[in-house]
Amino acid sequence: MDRLSKRFFAGPTLEVARRLLGVRLCSCVGGVEVVGRIVEVEAYGPVGDEASHAARGPTKRTQVMFREAGCCYVYFIYGNHFCVNVVTEKQGLGAAVLIRALEPLRGVQEMQARRRIDGLFGLSNGPGKLCEALGIDAKLNGEDLITSERIWLSPGRRRLSERVVDSPRIGITKATHLPWRLYLSPNPHVSQRNRDVAAVHLT
DNA sequence: CTTACGATCATCT
DNA sequence: GATGATCGTAAGC
Numbered sequence: 001m002d003r004l005s006k007r008f009f010a011g012p013t014l015e016v017a018r019r020l021l022g023v024r025l026c027s028c029v030g031g032v033e034v035v036g037r038i039v040e041v042e043a044y045g046p047v048g049d050e051a052s053h054a055a056r057g058p059t060k061r062t063q064v065m066f067r068e069a070g071c072c073y074v075y076f077i078y079g080n081h082f083c084v085n086v087v088t089e090k091q092g093l094g095a096a097v098l099i100r101a102l103e104p105l106r107g108v109q110e111m112q113a114r115r116r117i118d119g120l121f122g123l124s125n126g127p128g129k130l131c132e133a134l135g136i137d138a139k140l141n142g143e144d145l146i147t148s149e150r151i152w153l154s155p156g157r158r159r160l161s162e163r164v165v166d167s168p169r170i171g172i173t174k175a176t177h178l179p180w181r182l183y184l185s186p187n188p189h190v191s192q193r194n195r196d197v198a199a200v201h202l203t
Numbered sequence: 204c205t206t207a208c209g210a211t212c213a214t215c216t
Numbered sequence: 217g218a219t220g221a222t223c224g225t226a227a228g229c
Contacts, residue, residue: 021225042221044221051221052221053221056215058213059215060213060214061213061214075213075221076212077212077213077220077221077222078210078211078212078215078219078222078223079210079211079213079220080210080211080212080214080222080223080224081222081223083221083222085221100221109211109229126222126223127221127222128222129222129223132223169221170221170222171219171220171221171222172220173219173220191226194219
């Protein structure tokens, strides 16, 4: 299987976040392969980011964020949901990119079954939703995306019609001024919440 | 169309 | 005991 190698994850977190747009996130949990194209991400850390889970140093929950770039940080939130991150930066710094939305590409039937809905929309247009659709839970925390058989990244590009847009991050109360949420526009699989926030078009 | 709130638990105060 | 990188449902325009 064609997958991203170690060098992809090198460089500043915001740069890696931008590079992840268009890349395919793949899972194989319970024998079924499911693939989605990343259309929305958020960068966290490594320094001066009060909204990051890593802001106060490593804890039992956040230790994976301090590992080598390319690890997979999965956490449980709000009593119901999991969210998946790609660890970035050099070991010990504590930074990651939260995957916020996917465009379904393969395994749509499995995604629909796991999400208990029909159609192509609403399957993976949010960080908790995409984890449910791909079967991602705490068992995948710490998995190495470069070598894992259960979760990995595969090359992909953004389309000529798609611009990269940045905006404030969602669902946080600290450091809300940082425009570290990046998404592809236009793309109908970006999460709905805050679609109307002031956004700046980049390239 | 929009906003409000409950679910449910790891982590921190 | 409160909060949180959320979601789905219900209720209000």
